[in-house]
Amino acid sequence: MILQHGGDYQHYLKKLSVTHIIASNLTNSKLQEFRSYKVVRPEWITESVQAQQMLPWQNYRLVPRATTQRELLFSRDKETSIPEKITGESLNADVLANDWARQVSTANPTFIKRYYETSRLHYLSTWKEELKDIVDKLEQKYKSDANSLSRKNSSAAHNRIVMHVDFDCFFASVGIKDRPHLSSLPVAVSHSKTVSETSSSDIASCNYVARSFGIHNGMTIGMAKGLCPTLQVIPYEFDKYKSISKKFYEILFQYADEMQAVSVDEALLEVRSHITQPKDDACAQKEEQEALATAIRDAIRQETGCEASIGVGPNILLARMSTKRAKPAGQYVCNSKQDIEDLLASQNVTDLPGVGYAIGDKLKELNVTLVSDLRKKPLYELQAKLGAKMGQTLYNFSRGIDDRPLITNQPRQSVSAEVNWGVRFENEENERGFVEGLAKEVAERLQKHNVKGKNITVKILKRKDDATQAAKHLGHGRVDAFTKSCALGNFTDDAALINKHVYSMLRSFQFSSADIRGLGIHVSKLDNQERLSSDQETLNFKSRNEIDAQQRQPSIEKGDLSRQASKEIMEVDPFVYNELPHSVQKELEATYNLKFKKLLATNDEPKKIPEQPAISTLPELPPWSQLDPLSLLALPNEMRDQILKTYGTKEGDTLLKTPQDTPTIQKSRAPASLHTKTPRLSSAKVGGGSNRSRTITQMFQPSASPSSRSNVSSSSVTNNNETPTTRTSRFQYVFQGQEEENGDDGDLPYDAEVWKELPQDMKDELLEEHRRLKRVKIEQKVQKEHSVSRESAQRIDLHPYRTKEPSLQGVTDIKEVRSLLREWVASYKESPEAEDVATITNYLIELVYHADLEKVRLVIAYLMYLVRDFDSSSWKLCTGQIHETVSEMVKSVYGCPLCI
DNA sequence: ATCCTCCCCTAC
DNA sequence: TAAGGTAGGGGAGGAT
Known part of the structure; x- marks a missing residue:
């Protein structure tokens, strides 16, 4: 209708060419973004057409969704039928009648500041950030050191030694250290000054004497008093905690190849390089690790006067579990299969991190309930219950497997501030003031961390309808949580702007201010993120140029464009310009050197279609990829022909003014709606069971460079002078063979009827595009499988049904499988590569699903035979682990274990 | 398939 | 009397 009545239609908002925005609904952020545009409902068009004249747009303004939304009306009558209706107003009035409560709640204008000065959880969070910073900085310093390479490499090696160091009841210990007379008494740290049965103050930390009474962290003083009337309560000493923590980190850093700040009293260390004993001498290694732990504990005791416990293990999970075992004031080294068993099997699942x-x-x-129960559950069951990732993680954890590296140098992703205590608003003005204060707090934090964000989320705790006075004094009580976020056009750290958005989102909920029990503001999408793809708005041109100058396509660089744009002359249609909002006009003037066109000389297009009775000029067409063939078919014949011809004669994207002699369609994707809803013509499956075998391509690569997980794929990619996505290995034929077979286009994902209607040249384009897509898909799949196999050794395909026989490296015959294994073991005398172990495990698991247990048995037996007289314990450990995993699998699928 | 929003969960 | 913060991982379900 727009076109037929002389209008023009743009698919995307371009400030220069859009006069009105048609929408029947808009998100909050879009409403904000378009607030200076003429945003009208579609009725403006239809009714104008009906009236045969352009009606005033003002009458068709799109009103905010919030106000068009119908209100859920809870009848007042029903409410009053409840005998004593509890309202937020009455509850707040009751609490705020008390003067003291007024002082410490939102009724006090200085509340936020005072609150953050006394919140232990706030300190915990702040310290953690500070410590992460300190660790990062120290790391930087060491990086410039000559030694740094060896430090770094050792931690990336496969045989990790992770140490987890953790103070025993930190706050309590620090307090007791300076109050020696309390050392043998039950002690707790709390805000509470007196130990009364009615106190709802939390215990932040308590010593082991107190714990012997059943007291634990997080318990209220009142409850603790019930368990132990003689409990000694000592106050927080935040400054002390911080300074002791500093000493703690200084000590740890001397022993760490790499360090992750976990919290003020806790850290994770990679200590591989501090262990000199050979890997295969488990006994000597254990002794050395014990000695190291003792040395560190001694140093901590000496420097801080407090006890720390230490757990050591081959990964983070086992190190942490070891610490649990070590406490209090002890240490535990886990370096054997039996240790793992002891640490895990009998533990409660909730003891797992x-x-x-x-x-x-x-x-x-x-x-x-127990970790041993967890181990009996098949992967798919855990994933169905907990989600893909969590299921996999726990499946691995129950077996002592944990691939997670220490997290260091991670750029911050969000900044937030929230308060869920003491929030009691007497009126809306009160609420407004608080939001303003909180927005200011967040803005200050953004500024402090030198970041800006473009996404704001508000989080609200609203008292449940039936919630009475909170159990904890001025606590939030029983609440429901709500969040709403908005995306900004620009990065910001401005308090007023944040306040404005937050307040408007808050109001959109239409909650009574008296019902609000907590508020939070989160800012994300920060401007400190690494620019990894060319889509991002800022690019580090230097480094990127250096890295992939050769791979660079002669395509457009967005960054380049925007950089030059500021000097560009911009041709503007005066008609369009006059319709633009004033703010946009100003912006354009500021950014460009504007040059007004004479008049509607749309003859930019060299090839104009002459015979057009229905419409004289074509509107700007959407990118080819956005074209919906079904809609195309529904158009009048002439119009469709014209559109198709236009696509055939020019680039789909008219922004690219490069003249094209040959009618090609670049950058196009198959429109999603083309995907057939009827069965495909034929689906020629290629490659069969060899798909998975591609993950093995690294298997026989020399292990010279201590291939850290991250550089495996890149090293295999950059070898030789091949295209980046193919693999350098003697097994490459698997991949290339597939690619060639793709000449078969039988599996085109298009509806046969739609296809028939399309003109031949369009069919050709689509065919070509289809082939290209297919190639890309295969390449991506290869990469993905690599990353998957890196992630976890126990990845199991959730779709057990297999028509093709599973293969290892494309090979299915047991003799050939054996020779592959022989070769593998021979090429890695020292210890196996994790990726290869994963590949073989995967192969075996597929065999299990394929019900070829005999082959499973043969493969495992042969593996064991191959490593039978190896000195290296890692090979034996590894084959043992493969055996165990597969056996577990067999058990979960068939109900009985595998007998070799 | 991938992204986004609105959650939930966890750890200290 | 009391100070239930914060960042990040992740999932469900919808939009693109």
């Missing part, structure tokens, strides 16, 4: 109440409950629904 990352398993709290919620996940513990979900596991309980699966009848899983």
